[in-house]
Amino acid sequence: MPPIRTYHQLTDADRSGLPQQIGAQRRRVADRLAAVGRVIAVMSGKGGVGKSYVTAHLARALARSGRAVGVLDADLNGPTIPRLLEIEHSPLPTSQSGIEPATGADGVKSISMAMLLEDGAPLAFKGPSAESFVWRGAMEAAALRELLGDVAWGALDTLLLDLPPGMQRYIELCDILGAAPAVLTVTIPTAESRDAVRRAMRAAVEHGSPLLGIVENMVGPQFVGTAGDDLADEFAVPVLARIPWHPAPDTWNELGARL
Amino acid sequence: MKFLCVDCDRQMAFEERHLPGDGTLAATFKCPTCGRVVGLLTNPMETQLVSSLGVEIGGRTVPEQPLESVRKMVSTGRDDAFEEAPASNGAPAWSAEAQERLARVPNFVRGMVKRIYGDYAKERGIAEITPAVMDTARGELGLEGM
Numbered sequence: 001m002p003p004i005r006t007y008h009q010l011t012d013a014d015r016s017g018l019p020q021q022i023g024a025q026r027r028r029v030a031d032r033l034a035a036v037g038r039v040i041a042v043m044s045g046k047g048g049v050g051k052s053y054v055t056a057h058l059a060r061a062l063a064r065s066g067r068a069v070g071v072l073d074a075d076l077n078g079p080t081i082p083r084l085l086e087i088e089h090s091p092l093p094t095s096q097s098g099i100e101p102a103t104g105a106d107g108v109k110s111i112s113m114a115m116l117l118e119d120g121a122p123l124a125f126k127g128p129s130a131e132s133f134v135w136r137g138a139m140e141a142a143a144l145r146e147l148l149g150d151v152a153w154g155a156l157d158t159l160l161l162d163l164p165p166g167m168q169r170y171i172e173l174c175d176i177l178g179a180a181p182a183v184l185t186v187t188i189p190t191a192e193s194r195d196a197v198r199r200a201m202r203a204a205v206e207h208g209s210p211l212l213g214i215v216e217n218m219v220g221p222q223f224v225g226t227a228g229d230d231l232a233d234e235f236a237v238p239v240l241a242r243i244p245w246h247p248a249p250d251t252w253n254e255l256g257a258r259l
Numbered sequence: 260m261k262f263l264c265v266d267c268d269r270q271m272a273f274e275e276r277h278l279p280g281d282g283t284l285a286a287t288f289k290c291p292t293c294g295r296v297v298g299l300l301t302n303p304m305e306t307q308l309v310s311s312l313g314v315e316i317g318g319r320t321v322p323e324q325p326l327e328s329v330r331k332m333v334s335t336g337r338d339d340a341f342e343e344a345p346a347s348n349g350a351p352a353w354s355a356e357a358q359e360r361l362a363r364v365p366n367f368v369r370g371m372v373k374r375i376y377g378d379y380a381k382e383r384g385i386a387e388i389t390p391a392v393m394d395t396a397r398g399e400l401g402l403e404g405m
């Protein structure tokens with residue numbers, strides 16, 4: 001049998017056009033975000049440090065200062081932003097042009113998987129469950145892409161993305177956006193948090209994300225350590241805020257003003 | 260993904276996509292020289308993987324809908340997640356039987372399905388959507404489970 005030609009040697013149009021379909025998805029996101037001044041990923045690499053809490057209160061502070069702000073809850077499996085933004089459920093107006101985001105406290109716009117799921121239900125997908133490990137990641141990435149590209153954010157000064165612990169969602173985000181977003185890092189003072197957050201910050205630097213600075217959360221006698229200062233020194237970024245257990249409103253306003 | 264008719268040394272052309280409803284996909288490709296047709300059959304896991312990317316073998320048949328993947332694939336979506344915009348003037352009517360059939364579609368995805376059928380009928384000048392129209396559209400557009 002003679003050698004057969006290879007994929008790249010076949011030059012007729014591929015009607016499936018999968019690369020073109022993927023390209024169209026990327027353009028949809030880019031078009032939607034064209035009216036967004038800046039996208040900031042709030043991340044940590046460590047769970048339980050208060051990323052969502054910081055994201056929501058920062059968004060509110062920015063909104064109180066007169067800016068148009070949106071929050072995309074990218075924690076698809078553990079969404080908490082609606083509660084933090086005091087958003088009561090109501091159906092999201094929908095048309096061919098997109099989904100209207102909900103509006104929460106201080107006028108912050110938001111979208112969250114919590115608005116789409118049955119109360120208390122986990123994010124579950126249809127499909128062959130036996131092999132779900134193969135495609136679940138792709139499905140979550142598709143959901144993130146749609147939350148970015150199909151929500152009618154309108155003109156925003158800032159879109160904050162509340163990322164879950166770990167790096168997977170951040171990497172997906174870089175891929176979907178086609179560029180690494182600016183990153184705001186949240187840690188608590190402990191050495192354990194510092195070590196986990198350091199890895200995330202290194203990954204962010206490697207992907208090309210500008211590091212805006214560090215928010216040290218839960219500062220007080222309960223957690224001992226110097227994670228904020230250590231990371232600030234190591235990455236040459238500022239500690240933008242130290243959030244005590246019971247912060248005053250000014251704490252958030254000052255953080256907003258420093259961003 | 261491309262198919263080569265080795266005998267003719269010609270790239271085969273995509274013909275049709277079938278979604279039989281059991282989670283699998285079948286696509287046919289035809290050699291433009293000798294007319295030979297071959298079928299690509301994917302198992303449920305492979306089919307799911309392609310769907311998870313939000314792409315369609317053979318190309319898209321309808322414009323991408325807002326939150327399409329989420330609405331098609333999430334099994335725990337709430338019934339009252341979305342409030343669909345009212346149909347525009349000139350939108351096709353729905354027969355009672357078609358409405359009954361549409362009502363069996365989970366609410367989470369129903370608005371999107373209704374819009375797809377509505378656009379299909381409008382583009383073809385169909386004044387009333389009936390179960391027969393839905394069947395035709397489903398076949399032509401490859402709408403599994405809609």
